[in-house]
Amino acid sequence: EAGVVQSPRYKIIEKKQPVAFWCNPISGHNTLYWYLQNLGQGPELLIRYENEEAVDDSQLPKDRFSAERLKGVDSTLKIQPAELGDSAVYLCASSLGGLAGRNEQFFGPGTRLTVL
Amino acid sequence: AQSVTQLGSHVSVSEGALVLLRCNYSSSVPPYLFWYVQYPNQGLQLLLKYTSAATLVKGINGFEAEFKKSETSFHLTKPSAHMSDAAEYFCAVLVSGGYQKVTFGTGTKLQVIP
Numbered sequence: 394e395a396g397v398v399q400s401p402r403y404k405i406i407e408k409k410q411p412v413a414f415w416c417n418p419i420s421g422h423n424t425l426y427w428y429l430q431n432l433g434q435g436p437e438l439l440i441r442y443e444n445e446e447a448v449d450d451s452q453l454p455k456d457r458f459s460a461e462r463l464k465g466v467d468s469t470l471k472i473q474p475a476e477l478g479d480s481a482v483y484l485c486a487s488s489l490g491g492l493a494g495r496n497e498q499f500f501g502p503g504t505r506l507t508v509l
Numbered sequence: 510a511q512s513v514t515q516l517g518s519h520v521s522v523s524e525g526a527l528v529l530l531r532c533n534y535s536s537s538v539p540p541y542l543f544w545y546v547q548y549p550n551q552g553l554q555l556l557l558k559y560t561s562a563a564t565l566v567k568g569i570n571g572f573e574a575e576f577k578k579s580e581t582s583f584h585l586t587k588p589s590a591h592m593s594d595a596a597e598y599f600c601a602v603l604v605s606g607g608y609q610k611v612t613f614g615t616g617t618k619l620q621v622i623p
Contacts, residue, residue, distance in 0.1 A: 397552065399568070403616070433615070433616070434615055434616065435599050435601075435613030435614050435615050435616050436599075437613070438610065438611070441610070447592070449610060455523050484552055484553070486553075495616070496560065496603055496611070497543075497555050497609065498553075498555070499555075500545075500552030500553040501552050502550065502551050502552045502556070503550075503551075503552055505550075
């Protein structure tokens with residue numbers, strides 16, 4: 394079974410440039426998460442989707458960040474414009490959703506963003 | 510709001526020695542608790558989870574954790590460390606019946622000394 398796929402794995406951009414990350418979750422997983430992981434920290438939730446609906450985006454900085462999950466499968470996270478402080482690893486995860494006992498999250502390898 | 514606190518950002522053990530990584534949680538309702546492992550340049554992988562069944566939970570790679578309500582703890586242990594255990598470990602909490610939001614700790618980096 395294929396795991397969560399993310400691309401690109403690494404991205405270096407200059408500040409004020411736009412950037413986009415792509416995530417393909419495990420087949421059949423209704424719930425998709427985007428996390429931000431700073432160096433030496435645990436993942437922090439940016440947004441969670443149930444199918445194509447964003448059900449928790451309270452931590453997403455909406456002035457520059459946007460996300461979409463068309464058709465309830467793949468998802469894209471965008472930053473425009475990027476700032477120096479956005480340098481971090483962006484993790485995508487998916488889970489079956491439903492009852493909490495089934496909420497094992499499967500993580501992708503992440504995209505490491507460096508903003509110069 | 511639920512939270513977890515991991516004591517010790519770095520832990521060093523000798524190969525073959527006991528591994529003990531500490532996690533304390535804060536939750537006003539019965540929590541679900543998780544331990545994840547992250548190897549360099551990889552995503553997180555679930556080691557084990559507590560979902561209100563048995564308080565002693567066994568996971569992959571010989572790890573186990575015990576849920577102690579009286580101490581609000583969920584420490585991760587392994588009797589004998591292996592070089593391949595060197596990684597970063599994250600404790601996480603999910604409030605049952607809630608919004609399915611998982612909160613992660615800040616992580617503990619485990620170093621195994623040969």
